[in-house]
Amino acid sequence: MTGLSPDARAWLEQHGFIPTDDAVWLEALTHGSFNGSGPADAADYQRLEFLGDRVLGLSVAAWLFRAGDAPEGKLSQRLNALVSGTTCARIARSIGLPEHIRLGKQARDDGGADSDKILGDVMEALIGACFIEHGFDTAQGLIYRLWAKELEGDVGKAKHPKSALQEWAAGNRRAPPVYTVTDRSGPDHAARFTVEVSVRNVGNAEATASSKGEAERLAAKAFLERFG
Structure with missing residues (x-):
């Protein structure tokens, strides 16, 4: 497997992901379609996305619990909104993730780099990679930094x-x-x-x-x- 490109490494470092093991970050950035146009052994992001989803959920739930005394229903409402694919994709776009996703040509031509589903999944995979490399506290700190405006704002406060x-x-x-x-x-x-x-x-x-x-x-x- 090839290593991270200089552009991808600089971008990850710029946003606090602190890459050390190239393999885990390449995996986080790789969509399944890439295996048709890249190295045959390129792992895609699905396993890391599964892990990152849980790290994100626990981190946001802990923040909401400490932020006030809202009842369970309100906490769940905000949690669901803050960890939704739409919110993850919005944050992914805000940090310039689309240009760094490794997609197959057809998937990219079909608009995969701007798909809420793909962007949200890769965002969670990057959180999973951060957890694998640096542990929960670092991953949680990264989430709180990237989600700061969302956590302090009105996302999820209005009734669905x-x-x-x-x-x-x-x-x-x-x-x-x-x-x-x-x-x-x-x-x-x-x-x-x-x-x-x-x-x-x-x-x-x-x-x-x-x-x-x-x-x-x-x-x-x-x-x-x-x-x-």
């Missing part, structure tokens, strides 16, 4: 649109909202989902996003803006 729509329907004596996937396009690593939400005898709204869950959230938000 799907919950708000459910309560709106119940409060107005309407049937529960129904979500339907009306279209799915693109390859698996850069899929686009269109979801319609409808409330009987009221109306419907539609939204498209890179995941079914995000499309449902945006559809619920659009419905409330139109009918709420």
Whole structure:
């Protein structure tokens, strides 16, 4: 396996990842599609993403627990928003991750470097790599630094649109909202989902996003803006 490129190493160091063992960082930056265009033994990021997801969740949960006395429901609401793929992808873009992901040509041509799913997964894989190399405390410190604006901001404080729509329907004596996937396009690593939400005898709204869950959230938000 080749080592990190000078650009990739400089970028990792710039953002506090402190690479020492090239192999673990190359693994974190490698999408499965790369194996069709790179070294045959190139491991992809999935195992590190699994680990990083847990390190991120525990770190954010600990921060939220110490930050105040919010009840469990509010803590869960904020935790889910702060560790979501959408938030991870947003942070990944803010530090310039897309240009450093190792993708196969077809995946890159299909927009994989700007996929929320891929960016979120690689962000978690980098956290996993940091944990493997330097331990939990260092990985947690990295998370708190990269997530600082998100933790101190309003992410997850507002009621989730799907919950708000459910309560709106119940409060107005309407049937529960129904979500339907009306279209799915693109390859698996850069899929686009269109979801319609409808409330009987009221109306419907539609939204498209890179995941079914995000499309449902945006559809619920659009419905409330139109009918709420």
